[in-house]
Amino acid sequence: EAQVTQNPRYLITVTGKKLTVTCSQNMNHEYMSWYRQDPGLGLRQIYYSMNVEVTDKGDVPEGYKVSRKEKRNFPLILESPSPNQTSLYFCASSLFGDSPLHFGNGTRLTVT
Amino acid sequence: AQTVTQSQPEMSVQEAETVTLSCTYDTSESDYYLFWYKQPPSRQMILVIRQEAYKQQNATENRFSVNFQKAAKSFSLKISDSQLGDAAMYFCAYRANFGNEKLTFGTGTRLTIIP
Numbered sequence: 001e002a003q004v005t006q007n008p009r010y011l012i013t014v015t016g017k018k019l020t021v022t023c024s025q026n027m028n029h030e031y032m033s034w035y036r037q038d039p040g041l042g043l044r045q046i047y048y049s050m051n052v053e054v055t056d057k058g059d060v061p062e063g064y065k066v067s068r069k070e071k072r073n074f075p076l077i078l079e080s081p082s083p084n085q086t087s088l089y090f091c092a093s094s095l096f097g098d099s100p101l102h103f104g105n106g107t108r109l110t111v112t
Numbered sequence: 113a114q115t116v117t118q119s120q121p122e123m124s125v126q127e128a129e130t131v132t133l134s135c136t137y138d139t140s141e142s143d144y145y146l147f148w149y150k151q152p153p154s155r156q157m158i159l160v161i162r163q164e165a166y167k168q169q170n171a172t173e174n175r176f177s178v179n180f181q182k183a184a185k186s187f188s189l190k191i192s193d194s195q196l197g198d199a200a201m202y203f204c205a206y207r208a209n210f211g212n213e214k215l216t217f218g219t220g221t222r223l224t225i226i227p
Contacts, residue, residue: 031213042116042203042217043157050212058214090157094213100147101215103157 002027006091006104013081014112021076021107023091031096032074036060037088037106046089049074050096081111114139116206118218125194126226132179133189133221135204143209146180146187151220152200160202163187165209191223199225 004025013019025032033048035058045058049068063085065077074093078085091104116137125131137146148160163171163180170178175192191198204218 033214035215040219042219043205043215044217045212045214048212048214056212058212088155092157096213100159100162101213106155106157108155 002102004091004093004102004104006089006107008107009105010108012110012112015082016080019078019081019109021078021089021091021109023074023076023104024072025074025091025093025102026072027093027095027102028071029093029095029102030071032068032091032093033058033101034064034066034074034076035090035092037090043090046076078109081109083111085109086111114141114206114208114216116204116216116218118204118221120221121219122222122224124224124226125191127194127196129194130190130192131194131223133191133202133204133223135187135189135218137185137187137204137206137216139185139206139208141208145207145209146178147205147207147215148176148178148187148189149203149205149217150198150200151203152197157203161189194225196225196227199223 030051034046035043037043047066049055089107092101094101144165146163150158161173179188201220205215
């Protein structure tokens, strides 16, 4: 089944403790990206990747890192999480051009 | 920068009735895509319908249709014969047809279906 898989689904952590949210897709998509969803703000792009080893900032990149060492994986790294990073996070992927974005099921992160 | 505005934070409709969700956007581009996504309580982001800006014909998917007014930069979603399973948050989104395939989202409309 074609899908984008994110883990974990829920994560509670404390300020400053490094964490990684994994994202993997099995559709051979070149393009992958991360979004965060906050009430009243909709979804906003954090980082994106056009292909392996090619990443760039989205609209809200502060406090996040990403890497794209393999085509299928695009982890989101929070080196020193803070409470303002409490949010719902989505990974997404697509082929370029005329193709829709496929979303993972989301990761609910709480930083205390 | 592109912006997407959904001015109705909440809407409700009687089951089997029709409801229209509003969306306006701002862009200087002529080639782009517009989308409506549905987010049920499960948190999944489900693509409901897509419209290419160069197509004048309004997109339709079963009970879902759009009213795309390019000059007015308006993209409303009509849901006919509303069903209980339509209850969800609905997001309007814009994507330019070049470069970063970023979706710019509106703030969402929560739709309640009244039995």
